[in-house]
Amino acid sequence: MPTGTATLDFGAFPGSNEASVAFSDATIGAGAKVEAFIMANDTTSDHTAADHRYAGQFFSLTAAPNAGVGGTIYARSIHKMQGTWAVRYVWAD
Secondary structure, three states: OOEEEEEEEOOOOOOEEEEEEEEEOOOOOOOOEEEEEEOOOOOEOOEOHHHHHOOOOEEEEOOOOEOOOEEEEEEEEEEEEOOEEEEEEEEEO
8 A cells, every 4th residue: 555644734722623734646546545644653843752642633535636646634633733743644546
């Protein structure tokens, strides 16, 4: 399965319940099934690996990916999140 990484930014305090990030990959197909998740044991400029292990979010695509281009990952959390979070995405055609 092809993979990629991106960074979600929920903004400064008080943060937000929603964030999105565009990803691009020339090998993705229009019918690809994409899954995204917080990267456990990773760090960002403002969160530790421990933070990443316990960040609960729901992920989806805003629309089907564009073949040879990519798409947009949409994240939502029940609680307001703040700052940046490392995300990994995988897909299969």
